[in-house]
Amino acid sequence: MLKRPSFFLDTQICTGCKTCMIACKDKNNLPLGVRWRRVVEFAGGQWIRLPDGTFQQNVFAYYLSMSCNHCQDPICVQSCPTTAMNQDEQGIVNVDPQKCVGCRYCEWACPYSAPQFNPVLGQMTKCDFCRDDLAIGGAPACVAACPTRALQFGDYDELATLYDSKTVFAPLPARDLTQPCFLLCIPKDAKPELTVDGGIANPEEVRNA
């Protein structure tokens, strides 16, 4: 059993295909508007029309597949007024449906928009790291789905020896807010945190319903 499960994303081979989103949706039977996993497109660059009618540009784009990061300091747990949001011994953050009243405080608090309100249930729902699959030695549905093998998972401490656990780039929030168990390699065109060069290019796809 993994001590502390963590996702890892090789942003250099994530093509933004969104198979992870659909695999998650199918396995967890999520209604429209509920996206436990989302793929952010971060893009930018300027176009300049030259006097001769040709163009210069410095366009870039990269994708970030994001779910719950099962943070070491989960702000959603702290902000839950009913203690429905909890963290188990492996660090997996869960919602207790017996306690959740659907107030959505956790959603507002989470810088990754990981907790998702399910209007059918009237409650918060979220990624549970496919605990049922982990328990039988399998991979989370999103990881098992990834066509390019960009999305991986493993034990946080082991992954942190391979990849820099301080890596942050736009549009990721500062890591010290929640200490996410999510490791990444840096995209070739990565922009620094809080950059004005570029922005989220698909807000309608990742915004919470």
Added chain:
Amino acid sequence: MSEENIYDKVVWSSCNVNCGSRCPLRVYVKDGNILRVGPDNTGEGGPFGTHEIRACLRGRGLREWVYSPQRLLHPLKRVGRRGEGNFVQISWDEALDLIADKLRQVIDIHGNESVFRIYGTGNLGGVVSAREQIDRLMNLLGGQLGYYNTYSTAQITHAMHYTYGAKDCGNHLTDTANSKLVVFFGNNPAETRMSGGGSVRDLVVSQQGSPVRTIVIDPRYTDTASCFADEWIPIRPGTDAALVNGLAYVLITEDLVDKEFLDRYCVGYDKTTMPSDIPPGNSYKDYILGQGPDGLAKTPAWASAITGIPLERIVKLAREVGTAKPAYIAQGWGPQRHANGEQTARAICMLAILTGNVGIRGGNSGDREGPFGISFPTIPVGDNPVKTAIPTFLWTKAIASHDNFTDLGDGLKGRERLQSPIKFLWSFASNTLVNQHSDIASTQRALGDTGLCEMIVLIDNVMTASARYADIVLPGTSSFEESDLCYQGYAVEMGVLILRQQAIEPLGECRTLYDICAGVARRMGVEEEFTESLTHDQWVEYMYHQCRRLRPELPEKYLDAISQGVFKWNRGGQLKIGLQAFRENPAEAPLNTPSGKIEIFSKQLWDLSKSWILPQGDQITALPEYHATWGMPGNSDAQKYPLQLVGHHYKQSTHSSYANNPWLQEAAPHSLWINPLDAEPRGIRHGDLVRVYNQFGQTQVRAKVTPRIMSGVMSLPQGAWYSPDAKGNDQGGCINTLTNQRPSPVAKGNPQHTNLVQAEKACGAPPC
């Protein structure tokens, strides 16, 4: 909690649409319902080439599609006008009787040439549930009008034929690991071949840890560009040949061409290898340097003005390509899907030819990457007694004006002139009838007159945009409701056999294509010949044993094979190098061209240019020349319609398959890509509803304002379903409201990326 406790069974199935790949799926079933669709879980960790063929989002979303509210569940008969979408439910017996009676009548009066099965790829890769079942049936009944070409590759197939005398002249994509430079013209495996067993996976594996420099030349900053390119060079659609001309000018004048290769392997580079009966001044070198009939030097400055690429970038690119050897130069199928697509495809090959990169390891011919696969058997279809064949794109003309349909004017094969119009049309798993064919308004006129084509029989899973135009709509089983064998697609480097099992009972009254054809065969008196006394499932088992003859290592017992579900064969060490035998020994292994060599100057095209009848403005040239066409900047239409429009392949659907799936619509919404420089003056902001229009029609769609599309160009992903409002104006963002039915000159192929349009912020709904 193990899977066995939750589900009654998990059965192997597959995704059967036309992306080029073929992905196995595992279907979790409980109480006769699909609960979940899982990916291939076999072979990972073994040698490359037996790895998991992980389906992309489209295959993984199949549960939502199978249970779509738009599923067809009963046979339907049209009432009211064609295209109105009004049907009544009828019995299978009534439906099959109507079909057989009409088929008999049409054959009696108009002959077998008046029956046609329209092109369609919405159910591909199955063996028994294959569109060829209709061909098998029709061949037993005296045949049907044939077709050649596809909507995917018409122009490039002709280009390769005239240049190399072959098709599939590409090296494997994994050969890029051996290259010093990779140049992709409009090649986008990350979106067109996105299966985890397909080309994108091959590209990831070959590029990981490889220092090879990759340049993507495309009007759009594709997902292939964002992930794999060191540099993106945006180019105006349809001008790739002009770019190559400018590059060739630098290569020639700076002595960077492989003259030894050109002299030994090619015809027509310069006067030393020109055919003897061609007047001087017609060689490629003459053309590029301005010493040919047009007297125009194809300088980088000339190319820069046409392509929109800065002059110095063209010069630098030429030097890069001329000094990096081997270089893997490849094209996707977007550049060729244009009004000048044949010459564009030939021109891109010129870059590989001039630099001697053809037929070598790490190089490529300029063709798309080559496939690997095992040639498993297909069902026997018999012979078609009708030898007449049309270019597949011209079927509407064969309905509406057959007496004007000729060999020299329209590429008709087997006759000088079409004898009878199409009177009976079969459509299986095809949205070509309306949605995927050019110029929907014009198509509607051809179909709307029921005195022309008298019966349209359409078999599909869902009520598509095309199904509304059928007379008889038949509900077909989805791939989860029928057993079959499926073979690897062509977009992989491994051989694959999938034993797809029926996961659930057919919904409603759905039937397999085989049973439908057998029902018609019974009424036409050829049931025994058609079925050979076998059921659908018995055919599947029979075909499995045919596969075993080719691959004796397969289990002897069919039931054992079913339990394994998927079989894979690593291609081993057989790295495909296109045209390698010719390169190694041109005398012993000549090309299948008239000269046996690479034909830079094609005498065949020279002759066609003299004999074929072309509309004014169209060109057939013996050399891979650049010519601007209709639907491009500089054309008189550009004053009213100043923006070029292409229709990229988008992850939300495979062509139009699954485009109605709400999961996919949520994950990857349909939108119009427009550059900020074009959006701002029009007051268009990201997310706005936009009206796109030209002389052919109009459509509405949300704007994606993004620097990832070249200024002056928009892209509207092909495949979205035509959804007219009460006035007939499309609300679905279907690009074929805006495309032209005028075919390309040589192949008579579909030029669906050659479009000029205007865009404006939409007024109406929602109010602006």
